[in-house]
Amino acid sequence: MTAPDRTPRRTDIRRERETLILSAAEKVFAEAGYGGATMQLIADMAGLPKANLHYYFATKEELYRRVVRDIFEIWLHAADSMDAATGPAEGIGAYIDAKMEISRLHPHGSKVWASEVMHGAPVIQDYLETSLRDWTQGRVALIQRWIDEGKMAPVDPSHLLYMLWATTQHYADFGHQIETLNGGKPLTDRQWQAAKASVKAIILRGIGAI
Amino acid sequence: MTAPDRTPRRTDIRRERETLILSAAEKVFAEAGYGGATMQLIADMAGLPKANLHYYFATKEELYRRVVRDIFEIWLHAADSMDAATGPAEGIGAYIDAKMEISRLHPHGSKVWASEVMHGAPVIQDYLETSLRDWTQGRVALIQRWIDEGKMAPVDPSHLLYMLWATTQHYADFGHQIETLNGGKPLTDRQWQAAKASVKAIILRGIGAI
DNA sequence: TCCAATCCTGACCATATGGTCAAGAGAAGC
DNA sequence: GCTTCTCTTGACCATATGGTCAGGATTGGA
Numbered sequence: 001m002t003a004p005d006r007t008p009r010r011t012d013i014r015r016e017r018e019t020l021i022l023s024a025a026e027k028v029f030a031e032a033g034y035g036g037a038t039m040q041l042i043a044d045m046a047g048l049p050k051a052n053l054h055y056y057f058a059t060k061e062e063l064y065r066r067v068v069r070d071i072f073e074i075w076l077h078a079a080d081s082m083d084a085a086t087g088p089a090e091g092i093g094a095y096i097d098a099k100m101e102i103s104r105l106h107p108h109g110s111k112v113w114a115s116e117v118m119h120g121a122p123v124i125q126d127y128l129e130t131s132l133r134d135w136t137q138g139r140v141a142l143i144q145r146w147i148d149e150g151k152m153a154p155v156d157p158s159h160l161l162y163m164l165w166a167t168t169q170h171y172a173d174f175g176h177q178i179e180t181l182n183g184g185k186p187l188t189d190r191q192w193q194a195a196k197a198s199v200k201a202i203i204l205r206g207i208g209a210i
Numbered sequence: 211m212t213a214p215d216r217t218p219r220r221t222d223i224r225r226e227r228e229t230l231i232l233s234a235a236e237k238v239f240a241e242a243g244y245g246g247a248t249m250q251l252i253a254d255m256a257g258l259p260k261a262n263l264h265y266y267f268a269t270k271e272e273l274y275r276r277v278v279r280d281i282f283e284i285w286l287h288a289a290d291s292m293d294a295a296t297g298p299a300e301g302i303g304a305y306i307d308a309k310m311e312i313s314r315l316h317p318h319g320s321k322v323w324a325s326e327v328m329h330g331a332p333v334i335q336d337y338l339e340t341s342l343r344d345w346t347q348g349r350v351a352l353i354q355r356w357i358d359e360g361k362m363a364p365v366d367p368s369h370l371l372y373m374l375w376a377t378t379q380h381y382a383d384f385g386h387q388i389e390t391l392n393g394g395k396p397l398t399d400r401q402w403q404a405a406k407a408s409v410k411a412i413i414l415r416g417i418g419a420i
Numbered sequence: 421t422c423c424a425a426t427c428c429t430g431a432c433c434a435t436a437t438g439g440t441c442a443a444g445a446g447a448a449g450c
Numbered sequence: 451g452c453t454t455c456t457c458t459t460g461a462c463c464a465t466a467t468g469g470t471c472a473g474g475a476t477t478g479g480a
Contacts, residue, residue: 013426013427014426014427048428049428049429049430050429051428051429051430051431052427052428052429055426055427055428055429056427
């Protein structure tokens with residue numbers, strides 16, 4: 001919100017502008033979808049002339065790619081919490097916490113991701129087939145290890161992961177529905193804590209980790 | 211697929227054409243989003259000239275409204291299975307089965323619904339505030355009764371419902387992602403059964419119903 | 421101060437899209 | 451057969467949109 005107190009260097013300008021545009025684009029893509037988003041809307045949201053957007057991002061699709069890719073990175077790194085854990089209660093609990101926090105802090109990004117996947121992942125299909133697949137296989141193996149060690153019930157690791165993704169992202173993607181059912185008001189801090197606790201309680205008990 | 215063996219009456223023609231158009235529209239809206247969908251695409255999918263669409267549905271928005279409303283009806287009726295039950299294991303188990311079946315049979319509809327809600331429910335906000343809210347309050351009360359009767363663990367009924375919606379709809383909305391992680395192949399019958407079983411096992415155990 | 425590189429932007433263009441319309445085809449009732 | 455109503459559709463229009471471009475402003479360095 002406040003202007004920087006120094007004259008930015010050239011390279012800084014580029015980075016700042018790109019960040020500004022990407023942030024505006026994320027919001028517009030989330031609210032209108034790829035097809036419904038217009039460069040003009042994004043430009044207005046960023047407070048820049050439309051032509052300026054095309055100076056930094058040649059095409060709408062390139063801008064969209066960047067938005068989706070950036071989100072994907074955040075996604076993957078959320079799982080670090082899971083790896084360091086010694087067992088499912090700690091690991092999966094931490095993962096739920098991390099993903100719920102992302103849903104809370106990056107609802108736009110979550111929606112863009114959801115839209116992209118729902119439309120057949122035209123842009124990030126290669127990511128799904130490489131990064132996400134590798135990531136998933138690693139966690140499936142980790143969960144299977146926990147099962148083999150008797151630390152949790154023998155559930156299908158893949159479906160457990162799907163459930164974790166679905167449940168945590170629901171609070172971002174369907175946030176509007178939840179808000180409406182919450183009397184039209186966004187969840188309070190306390191309610192977010194209750195949500196996290198509910199999710200963790202049901203799932204951790206459901207997999208026999210507590 | 212087969213043509214009717216009688217000459218359809220006038221009113222039948224209207225109904226048949228509307229159904230045909232709605233079906234095509236559902237698919238296109240699901241795959242491209244509202245903004246990305248074009249009347250021409252829908253017309254091609256239905257095998258009709260574009261102008262013919264406008265004869266039955268004045269505007270794109272009106273057509274979209276009908277699609278969303280029709281889906282919503284299916285949604286609500288899926289819960290009948292839950293009401294007749296005597297306890298959570300039976301009731302919630304049946305609800306999961308029903309919703310998983312809908313995800314399998316109506317993936318397009320689920321995506322359209324998800325898109326609509328993600329974009330702030332511009333078209334069905336009134337439904338959320340009336341039908342869905344009433345419906346939800348009823349089930350929350352039902353679940354609370356089960357809790358009070360000691361038939362399940364004291365979980366927050368609202369968050370349990372969110373989890374049920376999220377998990378079951380994930381198999382439709384993120385079907386493409388699941389398919390990719392499944393080696394690029396759609397889930398087989400057996401895998402769908404395994405998915406249902408996994409979801410039910412984790413959730414029913416998670417709420418202390420089994 | 422001068423130069424080159426980067427950044428900015430109003431005006432413009434080709435195209436795609438939602439929607440219209442008038443004329444015609446086909447069926448139902450008399 | 452004649453009339454009336456419903457249905458069909460190619461041609462057309464106004465507008466919105468992604469993208470271009472030429473020229474100007476600004477900045478950093480020599």
